[in-house]
Amino acid sequence: MIWPPDYTGEFKRRIKMLEVLGKDPVLRVGVMAYYRDNPKQWINDWCMTFDPRIAPPDPRWVPFILFPRQEQFIDFVDGCFKDKESGLAEKARDMGVTWECVCYSVHAWLFFAGTAIGWGSRKEEYVDDKDDPKAIFTKVRQLLANLPLWMLPRGFDFRKHATYMKIINPENGSSITGEAGDNIGRGGRTTIYFKDESAHYERPESIEAALGDNTDVQIDISSVNGSANVFYRRRMAGEVWEPGKVMPKGVTRVFVFDWRDHPGKTQEWYDRRRDRADREGLLHLFAQEVDRDYSGSVVGVIIKQEWVRAAIDAHIKLAKLGDWFAGERIAMQDIADGGGDKNAYISRKGVVMQRADHWGGDAGDAAKIAVPYAIEDGVHELYYDSIGVGAGFKAATNTMQEQPSWPRSLRVMQWNAAASPLDPTDHVIPGDDQSPTNEDQYGNLKVQSWFRVRTRFWKTYLAVTRGQIFDPAEMISLPSDMTNLHQVCMELSQAVKKTGTNGKTIVDKKPDGSLSPNLADAAIGCYCPTRETSILDVL
Template identity: 30%
Template sequence: MTSEVIDIFPAYRDYLQPARFKVAYGGRGSAKTRTFCTILTSNVLYHGWRVVCFREIMESIADSVYQEFVAEIERRGLDDHFEILKTEIKCKTSGGCIRFSGIKASATRLNTQKLKGFSDFDAAWLEEANPVTDESWRALIPTMRKSGSEIWVSFNPENPLENTYQRFVADPMYPPEKDGRAYCIVKKINFTDNPRFPRELQDDAELMQLSDPELYRHVYLGEPVADNALSIIKPMWVQAAIDAHLHIDGFPMTGGKIGGFDVSGGVEGDVAAPKMQDPNAIAWRYGCVLSGLEEWHDENPNAAADYAHGIVMREGLDTLHIDNIGVGASVPGELRRLEAAAKAKAISIGIPFRACRYNGWTASESPDRPDREYMPGKTHGDMFANLKAQGWGLLADRFRNTWQARNGLPYDRKQLISIPSGLPLREKLAAELSQPRRESVNGHMKVESKKSLKKRGIPSHNLADAVVMAYWEGQRSATISDEALRAA
């Protein structure tokens, strides 16, 4: 048949050359889906390509880009060349086809056998690829093994911790070129690259930019930020806390040395194929200034306690709040033993010993001092579902208070927070702080569970939890330092 003349916007012309990976990301109205659909339809029609369109989980054909291909075929008047079936599209002219599949059969189980059936396909397209997990990528990429096969990826970033964003944008795993040819083409494409950006969306973008600049950057400029309406700690508040002690007059530069220790949840996965465990994390502050962050892997909670105790001694912490749920239950006892041993050694060689208060912190417990007024007409017990929600809520108040101080609004000088710009792991912490969403249970605030975050492709926020505990100022806790000193 005679080739058509197809108008491909300049921003997309790089994708017309062969490459192993072709990645387009950005905001709404950039024509990513329609353009990829146009190019792939042409490759099926003129070159007999066999294309599979993946989603992380596809419960029905309605979850796929099936309808986009149907619309493309109708728009171009190609009905005579394609046979549109209920779950597949075949090209009668070239013998090519377009199929649709989920990478996973469920949130925890890969479609391993089904994936193997696509090993001789020419291309895989992952639309809305932001939730695709590391496990799914590691299964899918080697599946596409046909010589010259390509992997097309399009998505609007949701948050900076998602594996797809990390893999292709934040910390790219693949070189732009290999052996003198294009290998991984990654482009950020926004509505500004779409010459036919509809007036309706332009009006919406302009209004959103005025009313909610942060949401505008996410929706229309493709910036990976937390959901502005649901995030407990908003990214702009975290940004306002960077070097706040250098920008706010009279910032308090004294106070206690307090830390928080989030104990790893252990190794994930089954015995035959375990995955990397969540890291342990510790954070400490001096007054209102966050002074340090560390994370490390230790499968043994007691070994993790030993490492944390070394940091406590090195930094001279006054207090350490410890996550004592699950595997962390044994950690307070181990710290009690280490504290007693350290004191005995100090006494034996005649040097002063600085004791640290070790406080157990049980996130699932009811709020601390629930009858205290949180705001007019509402107590802490009215506001928060549990201790974790209270801790996150009070830390969010610190960040909002700091944002107010940086923006000339009234603020409480005692409830500030500053994160030094040179602090190791600062960027990872900033990303973790803005990810958990605010949930409501019978009118009480609750923090989105790590299980729910995992379903969204977001890793555990261990550093953020450690910071929540480091800034905790509640009274109820299981203090163990006195017992430790008596045991010594």
């Protein structure tokens, strides 16, 4: 998609459309019937947006032209609305999410009778201030003012029906109302409620209590603001939405807006903005608002989010260092242990992560999905977490191995997280006899593996950001087009380091009541196989 769009051409297209529809009331009826079930097209045909960065004499009010990820977000909100399920938008800065939700609100207000739409933000002036184009209700009024008169409700009068923090549709009884701060959720029942900058409220628990009984659908919109808030807990307990994905009932749907989703933002743009933030001592804000980094304020994070981000497409950024795909083809299956937990599968080719997927079900079901994945990925060694329910996975794969179609090159191998560390008498820092040994430092194989993968990310970060040279075999790369990339990245930075009662390092994978990072667990095992010789050495 070309960015910025051709606004002049779009103005001409809309003017022509206005001329045609203005002369044909019968055609208008058909068009409105079409728009009712097609909010994306309605937005692309009629909605405007305000960009204060546009310098005069060019107009700052321009046609709202959705880019592909924005169109998917409208599908996301529409699905929440129709399914009566709550959603959460985790966004990088400048993605137009509030504008999109305002457009969707006006669409629902126009086309669905009796719809009560609520809007809230932490301060009243952010909700409605007629002199501030950034205020939510200023956006609503401007959208309505730019619609053709024949599209507005019969009898609609701006002076009567577009008052302070309230927009009434006199034709069908729909409404858009606003609230701020602790008053959010206390103004009566709503069909759908949008909470803008939801991670930044002062007393979010009281707001949640009020909204819980007063709305069918709650949409939280926010940039990140650390992990000590309700937004973070809801995000981590939610299920990431993707087009066509079957979503579980009663679980918050999560939409991730990464800066890479914007067609106008390139790696060069990112590097320039990050360098400026670094020079000005504002890197922590950049990490929150652009990188969506929850871990910046969390003490003891094992794999820092900025290290993980540096590893995205590292095999492309650092292709000159060698063949990143050479060597092992390994996969790891983390087994769900019930209680809403998920199975997770990670595979890699060399040191480049190949596939990341997770799903519900028991250990036997996991084998029916993981084994075909492993065969398709050309895996030689498929590891599984052997503790507890892992026995069910092994039993299922034993049965499958009796089939003639089982590839002779594929071995299923156990990975025992509670086992003793590998190379127990080796020192943690190679060549440093003063550093502790692996058996003295790490409580078990799981802990040691987290720190070995940490070293991979650290070396990759140094190579990408500082030009240091390492063998690709010592690093790691996450393809930017890999399914579930955002979830993998977040989970890898969830675990924190702690010290056990015996003085050894332990890993807390679920700080602050977070859900188990199953994809991260699978990734850790995938990059830390427990045998000493590669299967490639014996084939």
